[in-house]
Amino acid sequence: MKQFKTVFSFELFNYLRRKSYIAVTLVIIAVVIVLLCIPMIQQAFSTDAPAEAEPSAETQKVAYVDVSGQPDEAVALEHFNSAFAEDGIEMVPVEADEAQLADMVDNEEYSFAIIRTGPLAYTRYVRNITMYDAFDSKFSDVLLDQYKYDALLALGVSQSDVQQLEEAVVVPDVRTTETGKDQSETFFYTYILIFALYMAIVIYGQFVASSVAAEKSSRAMELLITSATPKSLIFGKVLITGTAGLLQFALILGCAAIFYNANAALYEDAWLIQSMFSIPLSLVLYTILFFVLGFFIYAFLYAALGSLVSRMEDLGTVTQPVTWLFIVAFMVVIFSMNTGQIDNPAMVVCSFIPFTSPMAMFTRIAMGNVMPIEIVISIAILIVSCLLIGWVATGIYRLGVLMYGKPPKLGEVFKMLRSARG
């Protein structure tokens, strides 16, 4: 235990003193503060610039030809223009045939052109359609509205009644049950937390691997392994990296929280930022728990792998399978989040496999419906796996640290382990 404390304090001191660690922490804090300043920056710019100038700068001119033969062409056009005013689209009536319209669009005289060919039909000439182009779906709705409006008038309904009908709105009141969750509320912060978990485990895991490999390539290992037990060395290294990681997180989140609270009034309209700072405490605690357990599992694997390489250049190749394993876990979680089916069978399975459960179970807790017993089982499996993997990793580390030359294959490692134990 005394030896472990010595390793721990020496490594921690060295870690916290690293220029890269200090620099990364400061840069991330600075970036977070800059991000938190965005509402202020936006506010500053919006008061300086003249309000009316903004929409005109973005107005897209659209050539409009109506051959639908519908009555009140001018009224319809006015309706369309008022519907698209908020999108900065202005339809300008022109006299042109199809070829001319196409030319106008090609020459960039107009952003695009519309020929209304019937009450519910139109042709649109456009140069490029972006992924986010929503004109057609909106114009279809507007056309349909216009069509219904014209039809109702034709049936003899008074104009005021038609308008009243149009202005009618539904007021939904959706309430989630006590065990249910509103994914539109939880999605954003869960996404950020999953991403943070992923980054933290991969980055700090790699740190462990490179730190073991560095001791090996600097040949300090032989002296270390004969001065301290492999268990003290590997547990010391894994724990300090985890501690340094948590400390870094705490610093970043602490600074962000202080900054947020000091300027809380500015974030009244910034729902994105508000949702980040309204993460339930239980979820923060789960984040820490799953970070710690997930980190241990991967850090032990990374430490064992780090002990197998003699040169830093080989480290990437050797650690790749573990990194891939974690990327797959990440992908499963992200896809499930995007489909909204959080508790799908893949996620349920993943939330009990120790390599994937830190992210999968965490996401299910944050966004899905999971029974308390499932959480307990998942965490218990994780803890037992941590100890088991720690034990196996210590064995590999003990053998690996003095092995120089080409990194051994996985089969060879297990063979060595068996013969060492036997």
Add this chain to the structure above:
Amino acid sequence: MIIVFSTDQLYKSFGDKQVLKGVSLTAQSGGALGLLGRNGAGKTTTIRIVMGVFPPDSGSVLVDGAHINRERLNIGYLPEERGLYPKSLISEQLIYFAKLHGLNANAAKKSMKYWLERMDMGEYANKKLDVLSKGNQQKIQLAVALIADPEFIILDEPFSGLDPVNASMLKDVVKEQIKEGKIVLFSSHQMNYVEEFCDHIAILHHGEIVLDGAIDDIKRSYDRRKLVVKSRYTNVVEEYVQNNLGGMIRGLEQEEGDVIVTLDEEGHKNRFISALASQDIDIDGVYVYEPSLNDIFVEYTGDEAEAIDEAI
């Protein structure tokens, strides 16, 4: 307190390759044992087994006849694979290793200061290791081995890469340690150092001890019929011996400016010396030829073909 360290019939294989085939060694407090052997003979494997890096397949490491308890026996180790933390301060590394060997913070600091001064490295205490020259790094490495005042010191090639001044200082340090009653296990290819420190040697060849014992006894065990005649007039000596004393010699050769005579019987030594001394030839000295440690080493470990193979 005198401690007797020994290994008893150590066997070790890595895969199909048998590296140690029954290695037994003995050393005791106040004595230095030179472990000699060519590359790949099994020296480092033996040392690693002693250090507990891995267990032997069979055999045991004993202290006073009982299984070694590495937590109780303080061992200082200078491994063949040199290396510490290049980016850490020298003082911190020394304190770290002192603490790992059980010293408390104060004792570790005191010992660090002592050893840095002793190695003439006091001014580098707060420098990073990688700013030092290779020789100075080597001195720090030795300081790490000795920092916790070990009872048993294992030095694997301690003099490689040192200039004569540093080598001489290190020699003094090692001699002091032996004088203080430590056990020193010394592995080296540099036979002059081995001869200087070690009263006992063990030659390891292909995983077997092919020769062990006190250096003096080993040398004395060699043929004492061989005499070295030192003279400025080697040709005259050679001619005289050939013409007048041919009856009592079995061989005659010149080697590095000396005449080497092999008598047919050890009892003819005095007659031969008297006869030679009675002549009017300028003789600087006559003494029994003793092989150097280097000669003994080569004799036991190197058939020349093998050496050439390795060189190629």
